[in-house]
Amino acid sequence: MDNQTRNILEILEQDARTSHEDIAELTGISVDEVKQKIDQFEKTGVIRKYKTIIDWDIAGEDYVYAIIELKVTLQRRLGYQAIAERLYKFDEVRSVRLISGDHDISLTVRGKSMKQVAFFVAEKIATLDNVQSTSTHFVLKTYKEDGVILYETEQLKRLPISP
Amino acid sequence: MRQKCNPTEFLAKNLQSIPPSGIRRFFDLVSEIDDVISLGVGEPDFITPWHIREACIHSIEQGETSYTSNYGLKELREEVCKMYIRKHGIHYNPGDEALITTGVSEALDIAIRTIVNPGDEVIVVQPSYVAYIPSVIFAGGTPVPVSTDVTNNFKITPESLEAAITDKTKAIIINYPNNPTGAVMKRNELEEIADIVAEHDLFVISDEIYECLTYSGAHTSFASLEGMKERTILLNGFSKAYAMTGFRIAYALAAPEIIKSMMLIHQYTMLCAPISSQVGAIEAIKNGDTQMQKMVREYDRRRRLIVRGLNNIGLECFEPEGAFYAFPSVKNTGLSSQDFAESLLNEKRVATVPGDVFGSCGNGFLRCSYAASKEDIKRALDQMEEFIISLK
Numbered sequence: 001m002d003n004q005t006r007n008i009l010e011i012l013e014q015d016a017r018t019s020h021e022d023i024a025e026l027t028g029i030s031v032d033e034v035k036q037k038i039d040q041f042e043k044t045g046v047i048r049k050y051k052t053i054i055d056w057d058i059a060g061e062d063y064v065y066a067i068i069e070l071k072v073t074l075q076r077r078l079g080y081q082a083i084a085e086r087l088y089k090f091d092e093v094r095s096v097r098l099i100s101g102d103h104d105i106s107l108t109v110r111g112k113s114m115k116q117v118a119f120f121v122a123e124k125i126a127t128l129d130n131v132q133s134t135s136t137h138f139v140l141k142t143y144k145e146d147g148v149i150l151y152e153t154e155q156l157k158r159l160p161i162s163p
Numbered sequence: 164m165r166q167k168c169n170p171t172e173f174l175a176k177n178l179q180s181i182p183p184s185g186i187r188r189f190f191d192l193v194s195e196i197d198d199v200i201s202l203g204v205g206e207p208d209f210i211t212p213w214h215i216r217e218a219c220i221h222s223i224e225q226g227e228t229s230y231t232s233n234y235g236l237k238e239l240r241e242e243v244c245k246m247y248i249r250k251h252g253i254h255y256n257p258g259d260e261a262l263i264t265t266g267v268s269e270a271l272d273i274a275i276r277t278i279v280n281p282g283d284e285v286i287v288v289q290p291s292y293v294a295y296i297p298s299v300i301f302a303g304g305t306p307v308p309v310s311t312d313v314t315n316n317f318k319i320t321p322e323s324l325e326a327a328i329t330d331k332t333k334a335i336i337i338n339y340p341n342n343p344t345g346a347v348m349k350r351n352e353l354e355e356i357a358d359i360v361a362e363h364d365l366f367v368i369s370d371e372i373y374e375c376l377t378y379s380g381a382h383t384s385f386a387s388l389e390g391m392k393e394r395t396i397l398l399n400g401f402s403k404a405y406a407m408t409g410f411r412i413a414y415a416l417a418a419p420e421i422i423k424s425m426m427l428i429h430q431y432t433m434l435c436a437p438i439s440s441q442v443g444a445i446e447a448i449k450n451g452d453t454q455m456q457k458m459v460r461e462y463d464r465r466r467r468l469i470v471r472g473l474n475n476i477g478l479e480c481f482e483p484e485g486a487f488y489a490f491p492s493v494k495n496t497g498l499s500s501q502d503f504a505e506s507l508l509n510e511k512r513v514a515t516v517p518g519d520v521f522g523s524c525g526n527g528f529l530r531c532s533y534a535a536s537k538e539d540i541k542r543a544l545d546q547m548e549e550f551i552i553s554l555k
Contacts, residue, residue: 026464161190161203163293
């Protein structure tokens with residue numbers, strides 16, 4: 001990866017709303033070049049989406065999150081991809097990952113209440129043909145989300161002038 | 164009644180020749196004003212990476228709270244020496260050519276005391292870090308400032324160096340990447356300096372604390388030049404690269420005879436660098452490169468922002484290629500560094516450091532540290548622009 005690409009992606013990963021003008025100043029390339037590069041990243045899927053990390057607790061929306069680990073059975077001509085497709089199409093499912101270890105697939109599910117999540121898992125997930133077993137872990141508190149610490153207490157204390 | 168004491172009469176004479184610190188004065192001014200945006204800070208705006216702090220905490224929990232060898236932990240010296248082979252191809256023996264110190268500040272002091280006799284002249288390339296000249300004076304030496312100029316991008320020229328050398332000249336102190344200018348010197352430019360150093364049989368104290376913060380090409384260590392390893396006391400540390408300023412941890416690399424003598428002072432004055440800091444330094448050197456490089460890329464982006472911003476608002480600024488300082492000229496405003504910096508602080512609450520505190524040739528310049536957030540840099544630039552317009 002070239003330096004310019006890394007620079008632009010690091011800037012956007014930190015703050016997706018950084019303007020093209022700012023990115024140009026920070027990287028030393030022209031605004032047009034920045035636009036071109038970002039268009040290219042969007043086209044090729046390097047940049048998938050721009051989204052916002054929201055603390056729904058503070059906003060006053062009581063979402064319930066759960067991590068569901070699944071054991072699945074594979075059938076002839078039906079690999080993990082096909083199972084993942086059946087899972088990720090549910091709106092309640094926020095992420096789907098193939099994992100190593102005791103389980104095969106890990107889901108993050110979001111619902112309005114524990115009851116709703118539990119029923120969703122019991123009715124929609126556990127009943128799928130390929131799903132052998134499920135193990136549900138409710139999230140009690142999120143401290144860090146996708147690289148962003150939500151309960152940061154640390155503050156840099158520096159003298160205002162130093163040699 | 165007993166005779167009254169006047170403590171002033173007891174002060175050592177050589178201290179009186181040291182002028183009050185210009186930085187100190189400015190610090191006092193800034194402290195009286197609230198909500199200052201500071202571009203005046205000479206340290207990273209990152210907190211030490213967690214893995215380093217965690218290693219220190221763990222070592223304290225494990226009871227690693229004792230003195231270490233006077234030279235410093237063997238493992239740290241070995242890691243430092245391995246790094247110099249890897250990065251610069253210079254071979255130092257961790258047994259007798261490396262000394263772990265309490266910051267480069269201590270290393271600088273004992274390096275000078277190790278080679279300077281009263282009356283010896285030590286050339287200090289300016290603008291320079293504020294401790295060089297006082298440290299030479301503390302050792303009884305005579306500092307000889309040599310100016311660098313923006314027209315040469317604040318690099319030493321062979322002519323100016325030659326002109327400052329007398330038969331009393333013992334050593335020269337250089338610092339690239341440079342605080343306060345951000346200047347770097349390339350290998351071929353350093354070679355010219357090395358020629359003069361060898362010709363006049365001088366010693367070099369090379370403060371390379373900003374080594375890792377080099378933005379255009381690789382840093383050349385002075386000791387890596389042919390014939391220079393034996394003539395150089397190389398000073399470097401962890402403060403800037405790994406955001407570890409408060410840990411006070413650094414090292415000196417030099418010939419065994421030199422390290423042995425530096426050790427002599429170190430063992431009676433410092434004994435050893437704090438063990439927790441040494442443990443943190445081992446962790447930094449072994450596992451810190453990814454995060455360090457990320458910080459360097461961040462500085463590099465801000466460097467572009469501030470240099471272009473300063474030029475846009477009419478403060479001409481050459482491109483600094485190292486450290487985290489921009490050094491714009493304020494000469495076209497008609498104000499001295501001090502007046503500009505003080506008015507800017509009082510009227511717009513932006514703190515910078517007037518260039519003349521780093522030597523008289525720094526007058527007409529400002530040191531603006533970009534170890535500050537992007538937002539602060541932009542706000543500071545806006546304020547500075549308003550200030551400059553108000554001068555017209």
